Every structure is written in C-alpha cells, then in structure tokens.
Amino acid sequence: MQETEIRPSAVAADGARGAGAGRGLPRHWPLMLLGAAVAPGAVLVLVGRTLEVPAVQAWRTVCLAVTVQALPFLLLGTALSGAINAFVPASVFSRLLPKRAALAVPVAGVAGVVLPGCECASVPVASSLIGRGVTPAAAFAFLLSAPAVNPVVLTATAVAFPGSPEMVLARLVASLVTAAAMGWLWLWLGREEWLRPVVRHSGHRPGHSRWTEFRRGFQHDFLHAGGFLVVGAMAAATFNVAVPRSVLDTFSGSPWLSVLFLAALAIVLAVCSEADAFVAASLSGFSPVARLAFMVVGPMVDLKLIALQAGTFGRAFAVRFSAATAVVAVVCSAVIGGVLL
Amino acid sequence: MKRFAQVGLLVLAGLGLLHTSLFTDEYLRFVKAGMRPLLIASGVLLIGLGAAEAWPGRRPGGGDAHGHDEDHGPGHGRDRADDHGRAEAHADAHADAQAYGDGGRHEGDGHGHGHGDGRDDGVRVGDGDGGHGHDHSRVPRVAWLLFLPVLSLLFYAPPALGSYTASREPAKVVAVQEDAFDPLPATSPLPITLTEFTQRVQQDRSRAIKGRTVRMTGFVTSADGDGWYLTRIVISCCAADSTTLKVRVYGPAAPKADTWVTVEGTWHPGGALGTSSAEVAVDARGVTKVDKPSNAYMDAVPLAS
Numbered sequence: 010m011q012e013t014e015i016r017p018s019a020v021a022a023d024g025a026r027g028a029g030a031g032r033g034l035p036r037h038w039p040l041m042l043l044g045a046a047v048a049p050g051a052v053l054v055l056v057g058r059t060l061e062v063p064a065v066q067a068w069r070t071v072c073l074a075v076t077v078q079a080l081p082f083l084l085l086g087t088a089l090s091g092a093i094n095a096f097v098p099a100s101v102f103s104r105l106l107p108k109r110a111a112l113a114v115p116v117a118g119v120a121g122v123v124l125p126g127c128e129c130a131s132v133p134v135a136s137s138l139i140g141r142g143v144t145p146a147a148a149f150a151f152l153l154s155a156p157a158v159n160p161v162v163l164t165a166t167a168v169a170f171p172g173s174p175e176m177v178l179a180r181l182v183a184s185l186v187t188a189a190a191m192g193w194l195w196l197w198l199g200r201e202e203w204l205r206p207v208v209r210h211s212g213h214r215p216g217h218s219r220w221t222e223f224r225r226g227f228q229h230d231f232l233h234a235g236g237f238l239v240v241g242a243m244a245a246a247t248f249n250v251a252v253p254r255s256v257l258d259t260f261s262g263s264p265w266l267s268v269l270f271l272a273a274l275a276i277v278l279a280v281c282s283e284a285d286a287f288v289a290a291s292l293s294g295f296s297p298v299a300r301l302a303f304m305v306v307g308p309m310v311d312l313k314l315i316a317l318q319a320g321t322f323g324r325a326f327a328v329r330f331s332a333a334t335a336v337v338a339v340v341c342s343a344v345i346g347g348v349l350l
Numbered sequence: 351m352k353r354f355a356q357v358g359l360l361v362l363a364g365l366g367l368l369h370t371s372l373f374t375d376e377y378l379r380f381v382k383a384g385m386r387p388l389l390i391a392s393g394v395l396l397i398g399l400g401a402a403e404a405w406p407g408r409r410p411g412g413g414d415a416h417g418h419d420e421d422h423g424p425g426h427g428r429d430r431a432d433d434h435g436r437a438e439a440h441a442d443a444h445a446d447a448q449a450y451g452d453g454g455r456h457e458g459d460g461h462g463h464g465h466g467d468g469r470d471d472g473v474r475v476g477d478g479d480g481g482h483g484h485d486h487s488r489v490p491r492v493a494w495l496l497f498l499p500v501l502s503l504l505f506y507a508p509p510a511l512g513s514y515t516a517s518r519e520p521a522k523v524v525a526v527q528e529d530a531f532d533p534l535p536a537t538s539p540l541p542i543t544l545t546e547f548t549q550r551v552q553q554d555r556s557r558a559i560k561g562r563t564v565r566m567t568g569f570v571t572s573a574d575g576d577g578w579y580l581t582r583i584v585i586s587c588c589a590a591d592s593t594t595l596k597v598r599v600y601g602p603a604a605p606k607a608d609t610w611v612t613v614e615g616t617w618h619p620g621g622a623l624g625t626s627s628a629e630v631a632v633d634a635r636g637v638t639k640v641d642k643p644s645n646a647y648m649d650a651v652p653l654a655s
Contacts, residue, residue: 067511073503078588
C-alpha cells in the first residue's frame with residue numbers, strides 16, 4: 010500500500026529531472042512540477058477513500074481480527090515446538106514407538122498430542138522422524154494428527170465452540186482415526202520411491218547453545234507461520250465480506266454438499282490449525298458435521314501444506330498423499346460427526 | 351528476509367500488539383476483552399525476541415542468513431548448514447508457491463551458497479532460475495505480509511464492524527430461554543438489552559413486555575421499507591464470527607447510519623406477542639445520541655442518564 014502511494018511521485022520526479030537535464034527545462038516545467046506535487050497527494054486521497062469504503066473497512070477489521078485472535082496461539086505453538094526441537098531429542102520419539110509398523114502408526118498418531126504447534130511445525134518434525142529411522146507410515150500418522158489433536162488446538166476449539174464439548178471430542182477422534190487410516194494406507198499401498206531421500210534433521214546438537222537454537226527455531230517458525238496466517242486471514246476476510254450469505258445458504262441447505270463445500274474451503278483458506286476453529290465457529294449457517302469436516306481437513310490438507318510437503322518429501326508424494334488424505338478425512342469426519350454430533 | 355527486517359518486524363509486531371491492547375482499547379474492535387492478557391504477553395514476548403535477535407556483539411551488524419556459519423565453529427558448520435539449508439528449502443517452497451502458484455517447479459539448488467558445505471542433498475527446492483534469488487533470506491518472503499496487519503494495528507486501525515456488516519447479515523436467532531421468565535423490574539423506562547427484548551417479545555408467554563416503555567442502546571442501520579434498525583453486533587471470539595441483533599424502530603426518522611443512539615419506546619404490535627411470529631420492533635418516543643461504547647461487541651443495557 011505504502012509503495013503504491015510513493016511510486017508515482019518518484020516516477021514523476023525522475024521524469025522531470027531527466028527531461029530537465031537533457032535539454033534544459035522543458036516548456037511546461039511548472040505544470041510538471043505542479044503535477045509532481047499534486048499527484049502523490051491525489052493518489053493518497055484516492056487510496057484513502059478506497060480504504061474508507063465500508064466494505065473495505067469491514068474487510069480490514071475481519072482480517073485484523075483473525076490475525077490478532079490467532080497471534081497469541083501461534084506464538085505459543087511455535088515457542089513450544091521450538092522448545093521441543095531444541096530441548097527434547099528426537100530419538101526419544103523413535104525409542105517410544107513399537108517395533109511393528111502397524112502398531113507404531115496409531116501410537117505415533119496419539120503421540121501427536123505432544124507437538125503443540127500448527128501444521129507448519131509438524132512437517133519438519135515428521136521429516137526428522139523419518140531421518141531418525143522411524144517408519145514413514147508412523148511419521149505420517151504423526152504429521153497428520155499433531156496439528157489437530159494437540160492441547161493448544163483443542164483448547165482453541167473449546168474456546169471457539171463454547172458449550173459444545175462434543176465438538177472437541179469429535180475433532181480429536183476424527184483426526185486420530187484419519188491419521189491412523191492414512192498411516193495404514195501408506196503401509197498397504199505406499200512406495201518408498203515416491204519419497205525424496207530425507208537427510209538427517211535434528212534438534213539440539215552438542216556444542217551449541219540450546220537457548221540460541223530454541224530462539225532461532227521459534228523466530229523462524231513464527232515469522233514463517235505468521236506470514237501464512239496473514240494470507241489465511243485475508244482469504245477468510247474476503248470470503249467473510251464478499252460472499253453473500255445467500256450463497257452459503259444454498260450449500261448449507263444440503264447436508265452432503267455442505268460437508269464437501271467446507272472441506273474444499275478448508276483446503277483453499279489454509280487457515281492455521283490453531284485458528285481454524287474460530288473460522289469454523291463463524292460459519293454458523295452450516296451443520297456441525299460440515300464444520301467438523303472443515304476442522305479435520307484443514308490441518309491435514311491445505312494449499313500451504315501441499316507446498317510444504319512438496320518441498321520436504323517431493324511432489325510425487327505430496328500430490329498422492331494430499332488427495333488421499335482429503336478423501337479419508339472427509340469420510341472420517343462425516344461418519345464420526347454423524348455419530349457424535 | 352534480512353536480519354534487520356526480522357528484528358524490525360518482531361519489534362513492530364510487539365509494539366502493535368501492545369498499542370492495541372495495553373495503551374489503547376482498540377483490541378476490542380477485533381476480539382473479546384478476555385484476550386487482553388494474552389495479547390499483552392504476546393507483545394512483550396515479540397519485543398523480547400526482536401531484542402534478542404538484535405543484541406549487539408553476537409554477529410557483525412547487518413548480517414543476514416549467512417551469519418549462521420559465523421555463529422558456529424567450523425567443526426559444526428556442516429551440520430548447521432544442513433539444518434538451515436533445509437529450513438530455507440521449505441521456506442522458499444512456500445515463497446515460490448506464493449509468487450508463482452507452483453511450489454514444485456523451481457527445483458534446484460539456488461540457495462546452497464552461503465551455507466558452508468551443506469550437503470547437496472537434492473531436497474532443496476529453490477528458485478533455480480535465480481533471477482530473484484539473491485536475498486538469501488532465511489525466513490520466506492511470505493513473512494513480509496506480517497507488516498500489513500502490524501502497521502495497520504499501529505497507525506491505521508479500522509473501526510469496529512458497523513452498519514455495513516449488520517445490513518448484510520440476517521438477525522441473529524437468540525437463544526431459547528429454557529426457564530420461565532422472571533417478572534420485569536418496575537422501573538420505567540426499563541433498560542434492557544437487545545437480546546432480552548427479543549426474547550421477551552418472541553418467547554415470553556406471560557407477555558410482560560406489553561405496554562412497557564423500554565430503553566435500548568445500539569447503532570443505527572438503515573432498513574428497507576418503514577423505519578430503521580437499532581442494531582448490535584456481538585461476537586463469540588473475534589470479529590470474524592460476528593452475529594447481528596436487530597430491533598426495528600418505528601416513528602422518528604432514521605439518524606445517520608452507524609450513529610449510536612438510545613431509543614425509548616414501547617413494543618410495536620405485530621404478530622402474536624410471546625411467539626416467534628411477533629415482530630421485534632418498537633414504536634419510538636425518543637431517540638438520543640450517545641457515545642460509542644469502547645466495547646461495541648457486547649449487548650449491554652443503556653447507561654443511566
């Protein structure tokens with residue numbers, strides 16, 4: 010915004026100077042000077058006017074509201090994941106897991122509780138687990154469950170849905186079942202060659218200050234996730250302000266369409282799992298099952314996660330894995346939501 | 351993102367949060383009052399992070415991502431480089447996905463340099479075409495977006511949601527009161543919230559509200575047809591989940607939209623009182639302008655005048 014306001018004046022000034030230096034002062038130089046003086050102000054006023062339009066103001070308010078609401082949770086999540094990365098050796102995870110892969114999958118899914126971060130934090134951790142010899146199936150169960158079943162996210166869900174603890178329970182169960190199902194699916198159908206070779210990636214290293222490692226990890230994760238939070242907030246605000254409620258009503262009327270619609274919305278909006286419960290709560294026209302699908306699919310599959318997984322594990326993996334996860338997550342949330350909600 | 355930009359962003363974000371929650375009560379335009387301690391703590395934490403990053407003497411001033419290798423002895427440079435190479439690989443996968451909508455296309459090792467002898471592990475996803483890859487930012491470019499809300503919080507906070515939002519939302523369905531209604535206090539005019547007025551009109555079988563003069567405060571939203579709406583926007587968490595309470599006002603001409611007013615009047619007969627067919631409306635006798643409350647998202651009774 011700032012740049013667009015400044016640029017025209019700089020261009021105008023350059024133009025005037027360039028012409029002046031070449032052939033003496035141009036004929037209309039007072040006019041040009043006047044233009045250079047007035048144009049930035051006019052642009053400023055126009056931009057200002059646009060920002061004062063009620064719709065734009067409402068958009069900015071909603072956008073800031075989502076950001077402000079999510080920032081403390083995001084800080085908490087990235088601080089804790091930074092601390093675990095720096096202070097808890099990753100080998101602890103692999104020692105705790107059962108040797109049989111089929112058993113390790115659900116255990117790893119439940120172990121997701123200990124990584125109180127959003128989905129951006131879980132991808133590097135899952136990659137490091139694979140690097141430490143954990144079977145990929147278990148690491149993927151962890152990758153999928155960690156952003157959805159940890160205490161920070163469940164607390165946020167409880168706060169967002171006051172008076173309906175069954176929503177928290179449904180989210181926990183549906184996420185765990187989806188994560189375990191995807192882990193077993195990988196054991197059954199997965200192929201190692203889809204995965205890019207994973208390098209060693211670990212938290213603390215001897216000889217380094219744990220404090221510095223913690224601080225750096227924290228800062229990196231926060232800035233990283235914070236940027237995507239803003240993207241998500243903007244998308245959510247646009248959706249919130251621009252889409253008339255009647256469109257939502259056409260989808261919210263049909264139970265099956267509404268589940269699919271909100272699942273697709275979760276993928277597109279890419280809201281951080283620590284904040285998505287608040288977005289889901291705001292979609293008050295939809296059935297609880299559809300909102301559950303939004304909260305189960307969101308932390309497991311979304312645009313930023315697909316990009317992150319493509320970068321970490323390779324594109325061949327990310328495409329197959331995300332597509333399968335989306336289908337499994339929708340089915341799980343529909344079944345479990347139907348039973349619990 | 352360069353190191354000084356990171357420091358600036360962290361400190362500004364901290365200041366923005368403190369400005370909105372500690373020095374002013376602008377945070378009430380976005381979230382509930384209960385968030386205040388969390389916001390203040392977050393602001394302090396962010397400023398602390400920024401200060402720790404900026405702490406002099408640790409690295410030569412103005413260093414950027416290259417600084418990692420200077421930070422750690424040569425014996426460990428390899429390991430560190432690995433970590434951060436990868437961290438950056440993720441980072442740039444994001445940034446590229448942002449910029450080009452295609453995170454997987456730019457595979458290459460555009461970011462290997464400056465990171466010691468980081469193994470060329472093929473995991474890096476960088477911008478192999480290199481045209482724009484010369485700020486070896488450790489933090490992805492998407493983090494720059496954080497400046498928008500941060501600066502907006504500091505210098506240009508938008509107002510609380512108002513009549514624009516209210517006019518586009520259907521009136522909130524108020525909770526059904528399970529217990530019998532208590533008798534109304536005898537005070538006249540009776541200060542009442544929009545929620546309670548709606549409940550009394552549509553749910554109270556004893557029809558205690560009939561003939562009573564009530565006082566309600568809210569802001570003005572224009573309506574189609576006769577009269578205008580006295581409105582309140584209430585939130586359950588943040589402004590993204592707002593719902594609107596509306597009471598139709600008959601009688602005096604509509605003040606300017608978004609003006610905060612206190613309305614005195616009696617129930618406007620329409621439909622069967624005490625059932626959902628009853629119209630939530632008043633015949634206004636007096637409309638007075640009032641100051642906008644600092645916590646606009648709470649359905650409160652009017653202050654005594």
